[in-house]
Amino acid sequence: MKRTAFLLGLGLLVFFIFSGFDKQWPAPSIAQSFGRGDDKKDKTDYTDTYSFDTANSTIGFRVKHMGLVDVPGCIREFKGRISYDAGDVTRSSVEFTGDVMSIDTGGGPRDTHLKSSDFFDVAKYKLIQFKSSKVEKKGEELLVTGELIIKGTSKTITFPFKIAGFIPATENAWARMGVTAETTINRRDYGLNYGSTLPNGAMLISDEVRIDLQIEATGTKKPAPAVAAEPKE
């Protein structure tokens, strides 16, 4: 009996280790992965307004081509803003605007085609916009809801995002935050209907478009002069 109980325990242990247990752990944040102890003590209040760093941020997308591979692209020209509330993240907001003229899938005729009325119709609809209306926390997951406007069509979408971490401000640089998100939209919801179905049933260009946001944004606060802080204690 003891032996069986032991085996049972062992079985359960193994089960826990190899199955869901590790998935329930919150994915380690950047601070947890790289922290040297002082990151834990990073008591900085990162509440601030952050502007997208256009050099390091990517507003990317991907479509499946002929059912075979993903063809990626991005919007090169954009601006965006995050109002981050460190005390209550659900009070944060984000908005950004992309210039469709800057769409880039590797250049050439495809980018020209994307700007035509078959796709984005840039002559009429110059901008892609997103403006959040709600930020929620569901368990470990953060969700943002907002209005996405493409080609003049506005839809409310909700998708998960992650705060990748923060880098404290220095005397020479603003604080910096990283945010990542990935979601999928159906381009036909926004009137981007171009494309046909191949004889084998695969779509020339998938309806589903994966959106991949890799956002680095810089704040407005710089640290108080270093001298004043310490002698007080």
Added chain:
Amino acid sequence: MKRASFLLGIALFALFIFSNSGTEAVNLSFTEKFAPKGGDDKKKKDTTDYTGTYNFDKAHTFIGFKVKHMGLIEVPGFFRDFTGTVNYDAKDVTKSTVEFTAKATSADTGVAARDNHLKKPEFFDVEKYPEITFKSTKVEKKGKNWMLTGDFTLKGVTKSITFPFNVVGFLPPGERGSKMGITAETSINRRDYGVTYGGNLPSGVAAVSDNVTITLQIEANGGPKAAAAAGAGAPAAKP
């Protein structure tokens, strides 16, 4: 006692279901996912011999890379200018080969100043090393995964690397030939190739990660062409 063994049994069963089989499900290939098991579907009956030479379709092929910036997010880039060839052996995939060359100077990360920096000796040193090349030496099947081994040359340093790839599928022959799709992802340490630029932040995080994720989304054209219109679409009759 019986009860205990019963519970143990359940635990082991659950272990089996939630661990191994889950992983396998993720690795289903395109064909497994989309080709029905029944014999009725046309796709199932595609008996075309896709053996042949395929050239990378420049408009639909993506040779991309990503680095982690300041430990925060990923900054992607890709090579705009490249050529590549797949020699596909349908009967024995392990006899297939692939090679490609990317022009180092065509690296595009969306920011001109950064792209110019990448051309400097600190990074690719494009004047001395204009090309980045890969030439396969071995194709193997390990379990359900296909593995590709080959010589990867970056900045004049050649290393043998092995990584998994996936033959996504084929489009049946038209007059101009067939089309195949291949995807692969791997990562390399850029310092192995002498690309050593970049320091650490005060927190110890690298400004530019050593690890570089490489993403290949390859569409290649070639292989068998459709026989004159009459035979097009009909399964090739085996002699």
